[in-house]
Amino acid sequence: MSNHSTADVPGFPVVALVTSAGGLNALCQVLSPLPADLPAAVVVVQHQQPDHTNHLTALLDRSTALTVTLARENDTLTPGHVLVAPPGRHVLISAPARIGLIDSGAIPPARPSADLLLATLAVTCGPRALAVVLTGRGTDAQAGIRAVAHYGGTVFAQDQASSAYGGMPAAAADTGLVQAVLPLPDLAAAILAHVRDNRHLRRS
Structure with a gap:
């Protein structure tokens, strides 16, 4: 773990779900079992074409008790709230616990980039960061995972057998920095257990 100070990190875990x-x-299978009072904020990045009409937010909102909204510039991370990256925008996490969007x-x-999200999450949230890499093509998130680990955060990944496309989860596992590689049906319980165990993490 890095000796990164947590003096300015949010007082709750922040979960980044990244996929393609x-x-x-x-995403629906992960978010559906999570309770409305989840003691963590959630940020979702799924690769989309910049001109894609966004239906993801509405579909996820119907699948979970959590509040789901499209991320906007300067939104505040809030426990029990899911912020979804809009098409054509990269999502950054800026201190203290706010959203930044860039074209x-x-x-x-x-697009949007998992690496950019995870790198900024790592720097701003330190040990409160949980990165979860789900199904997808390519290697996006690999560099971001290294940042999350460097700053004391945690990484989970979906296993190959339950992934529709194994590129992103495999690239994550190849870093050697993933604490748990789990079947899709087991990820929600693992996330819930992790955030409950870490909701009272002391600041140093």
Whole structure:
């Protein structure tokens, strides 16, 4: 673990769910069992074309007791609230516990970027960060995972057998920094246990 100070991190865990192809089903299965009083904020990034009409927020909102909204500039991270990256925007976490959005631009492949989200999450939230890498193509999130681990956070990944596309989870596991590789049906319980165990994490 890094000696990163937690003096300015939020007073609750922050969970980043990152995914690409096959992500809607995975996200619904992860979010559906989580209670409305989840003692953690959640941020969702799924790769989408910048001109894609966003239905993800509404679909996720119908699948979970958590409050789900599209992320906006300067939104505040709040326990029990899921913020979803809008198409065409990268999501950054800025201290103290706020959302920043920047245009993703015209260059593929990772839009919105899991790496950018996770790197900024790591720096601002330190040991309160939990990164969860779900089904998807490519290697996005690999660099971000290294940042999360460097600053004392935790990483989970979906296992290959339950992933519609195994690229992102495999790339995550290849870092050697994933604390738990789990079947999709087991991830919600693992997330809930983790955030409950860490909701009273002391600041140093």
